[in-house]
Amino acid sequence: MNLSDWPRGIAVISTSEGREVAEKIAKALPNAYLLGDYSRDALDEAFACYSGIVLVMSLGGAVRLVCGRMSEKGEGPAVVVVDPLGKFAIPLINSHWGANELAQTISEKLGSIAVITTVAERKGMRPLEDLARLLYGEFQPKELIAKYYSRILRGEKACAVGFDVPEGFDYLEKGEGCELKIYYGNCKEGYLCVKPxxxxxxxxxxxxxxxxxxxxxxxxxxxxxxxxxxxxxxxxxxxxxxxxxxxxxxxxxxxxxxxxxxxxxxxxxxxxxxxxxxxxxxxxxxxxxxxxxxxxxxxxxxxxxxxxxxxxxxxxx
Amino acid sequence: MNLSDWPRGIAVISTSEGREVAEKIAKALPNAYLLGDYSRDALDEAFACYSGIVLVMSLGGAVRLVCGRMSEKGEGPAVVVVDPLGKFAIPLINSHWGANELAQTISEKLGSIAVITTVAERKGMRPLEDLARLLYGEFQPKELIAKYYSRILRGEKACAVGFDVPEGFDYLEKGEGCELKIYYGNCKEGYLCVKPxxxxxxxxxxxxxxxxxxxxxxxxxxxxxxxxxxxxxxxxxxxxxxxxxxxxxxxxxxxxxxxxxxxxxxxxxxxxxxxxxxxxxxxxxxxxxxxxxxxxxxxxxxxxxxxxxxxxxxxxx
Missing domain, CATH: 3.30.420.180 (CobE/GbiG C-terminal domain)
Known part of the structure; x- marks a missing residue:
């Protein structure tokens, strides 16, 4: 895990029971910020401002907190839950979009078990969201991201129109020969675009x-x-x-x-x-x-x- | 785990990837029903009609499904997520209200890891919800359940008025000497009641x-x-x-x-x-x-x- 994968940083939030483990995690990750004990404000800030969130608390508690703050797949931060004893690191949302990797890293640093629940073969796919980040742009319209993902996961290729394909995106090819197209800058309606x-x-x-x-x-x-x-x-x-x-x-x-x-x-x-x-x-x-x-x-x-x-x-x- | 702990049964729902594991779980649990592949109807039925739900799918997928269907703590079914490879059994909601026990049982039957994230010392407490079930009644008003729980978890006792305390509820005592009271049948306003x-x-x-x-x-x-x-x-x-x-x-x-x-x-x-x-x-x-x-x-x-x-x-x- 390196800095540029988490450009907006990782927010660490805990209940009072989890404070000690939260401090360990904040020290162990290169780009982590301890936002302190859970509060609505801290959580709002974490969702609005960070690439990743680590919640040190019970899973049930974390679920109640993130419900209602979830956006479309591939949008919003990756969220990992660590129990207050640090035994498990559990990717909660956006697993394919960073949470699996974040949980793996935490488990290596803390000696926790990474609770990866997505089917292995999918894990090799570099998240589409990385593309927008690497190109310093954002996807529009966001509603299309989930649709693109589901077709790509079924094996379809997508075309990169107007930009070079960065490393690791095996499901993208340069050109206009695919049904799925991703445009850069000048967008065509009905397609996914990266607005720089x-x-x-x-x-x-x-x-x-x-x-x-x-x-x-x-x-x-x-x-x-x-x-x-x-x-x-x-x-x-x-x-x-x-x-x-x-x-x-x-x-x-x-x-x-x-x-x-x-x-x-x-x-x-x-x-x-x-x-x-x-x-x-x-x-x-x-x-x-x-x-x-x-x-x-x-x-x-x-x-x-x-x-x-x-x-x-x-x-x- | 015995039958009378899950009187309304356990619903097992899976994605197509998890079907095999779901079938194993349905066979291994005494009171489980395979509701088949995930659909909105199957999930609605599971939440309305069962004591427990096992979702065989990725955790992130399960979170998206249960958000919006969660009720007050201590109400609604216990939900456990098992990944499609059967490696983990994860209590998702209502951990103290059955989900921890259900995950433990599944992990014993399948050789999975039970991902218990609630702090250990709390686990000994017999869920309040069991009381309503054992007395064949329901709590009213439901809004008070969470308040009672949080005070009991802080060490307070509650009084059982008009019924004998069943085994295992160490935080209940017969009489009227507590600030927290649970009435049976004839309820007093402002208190938690079991309506038979x-x-x-x-x-x-x-x-x-x-x-x-x-x-x-x-x-x-x-x-x-x-x-x-x-x-x-x-x-x-x-x-x-x-x-x-x-x-x-x-x-x-x-x-x-x-x-x-x-x-x-x-x-x-x-x-x-x-x-x-x-x-x-x-x-x-x-x-x-x-x-x-x-x-x-x-x-x-x-x-x-x-x-x-x-x-x-x-x-x-």
Whole structure:
């Protein structure tokens, strides 16, 4: 499991009985955030803002919580339940869309049993949802995702129109020869489309940060951010303008005050150092400020030694 | 696990992938009925008419099915999910209300892993729901069940007013000295009450059945049916009148035609022999016919060698 598979992070929520196990899981996963004890707010935030959710509680309790928050297959976060004693890691929803893998990882870290209940032969299929994520776009109309899935699971091929097929999608082929087509950008009605996001890069940096430009560009490449689609780079540090120049895009300088005033449900919980400055964080806030009210946090802040990078996006058109 | 713990039977439903495992489970459990492949109707019937449900499918699929069908804690059937390969038996809802025990039993029969996720110390508590069942009554108002449970789980005692405490309910004491009270029959507003059912006994019998009276009385005693609350005994066989006499209650004779015309969603699937007679069964149909339109199947037909017995009920008052 690596960072870029969980770009929006993994939220860990527990009942009081499960707190100890929840803390272990949050430490063991590279991109996990302990949202603390269960509350309606914490759960809403987890569903709205994270790629994955780990609920440390009884399965029955977890089922009651997720019912009503489930969306179409392949949409919404992967949810894994871990019992308060850490004995089992159980993919609850979106098993094929990350939950099986997340449960496997947790079971390796905690010595739990991964309770995989989907039939094995299906497990090799790379989730369609990964495609939208890799292309930094979102599927429209979402209702079609489940239909595509069920036909693909029955062995049908789908065609990639207007984009190259990333690795691992054996059921996709380039061209227009299939009945099932996935369009990129310019969509045809009745088909599944990937609408690309306009991208906004937020950068936080220590005052003494060295080689900020090279560091940030390296992270963006690792995240496979398509350079031509970056609309703006923002920061509270003038030095970050070098990144914008390298990408050939606009730079926006923000003040600490603007960031302090900004609130968004998807901002990562802040560290103590940041809190003492009255800040919850910079990179995510700046990226979301630039993306505007319809913006979505696409990559939760990546923490490097001297800087942080986050990506927000809005659907074009 | 014995018969009287699952008086309304256990419904087994599967996807086509899980059919083989579903058949094994249906054979292994004493009171299980294979309702076949998943359909909305089969699921509705299972939720309305059975004490327990086993869903043989992926956990994510099962969650999508049960969401929206869940009632207050302690109400509705216990639901266990078994994956199509039979590796895991997972209590999904109403864990403390039978699902843990059902999953344990299945895991023993199939060699599966029972995925128990509730904290161990709670497992010893005999479910409140058992009380209503043992007293052949139903709780009113149902909204109070969850409140009573949460206070009892925190260590509070509840008082049994107007009935003797059956075995195993350590958190109940006879008397009126507790803040939490459970009344029997004559209820006080604001408290949890057990409203007793009027009981109707349906009897099916082979033409050549011997000692029908003694056999049926033995089964009724095993089921702990309170004799004084039986309002009527019914059958298509005149010989069954002996049972009514022994109980000091009314006997009603039915014709095959009346039974053929009768339809109720909770009738057990019929055997081939019965179907060839144009009948789905006798005991349940007769019991439900006597109980009238508001009647409920309380004990699914118990099959003895030469006869069957079923119990239906309506709430008094």
């Amino acid at each position: 996001y306009r991208l906004y890069i937020g950068i936080g940096a220590k005052r003494e940060a060295h080689s900020l430009r090279d560091g940030v560009l390296r992270v963006l490449d690792e995240l496979r951010v398509p350079r031509e689609r970056v609309k703006a780079v923002g920061s509270v540090r003038k030095e970050a303008e070098e990144v914008a120049k390298a990408l050939g895009t606009e730079f926006r300088l923000f003040s600490f005050d603007e960031i302090r005033r900004f609130d968004h449900e998807c901002l990562s919980p802040g560290s103590e150092t940041l809190s003492s400055l009255g800040l919850q964080g910079v990179a995510e806030a700046v990226a979301l400020l630039m993306a505007g009210p319809r913006g979505k946090l696409l990559v939760r802040k990546v923490r490097e030694k001297e800087f942080t990078v986050a990506v927000a996006g809005t659907v074009e058109g | 059912y009027r009981l109707y006994i349906g009897i099916g019998a082979k033409r050549e059945a011997h000692s029908l009276r003694d056999g049926v009385l033995r089964v009724l005693d095993e089921l702990r049916v309170p004799r004084e609350r039986v309002k009527a005994v019914g059958s298509v066989r005149k010989e069954a009148e002996e049972v009514a006499k022994a109980l000091g209650t009314e006997f009603r004779l039915f014709s095959f035609d009346e039974i053929r015309r009768f339809d109720h969603e909770c009738l057990s699937p019929g055997s081939e022999t019965l179907s060839s007679l144009g009948l789905q069964g006798v005991a349940e149909a007769v019991a439900l016919l006597m109980a009238g339109p508001r009647g409920k199947l309380l004990v699914r037909k118990v099959r003895e060698k030469e006869f069957t017995v079923a119990v239906a009920g309506t709430v008094e008052g």
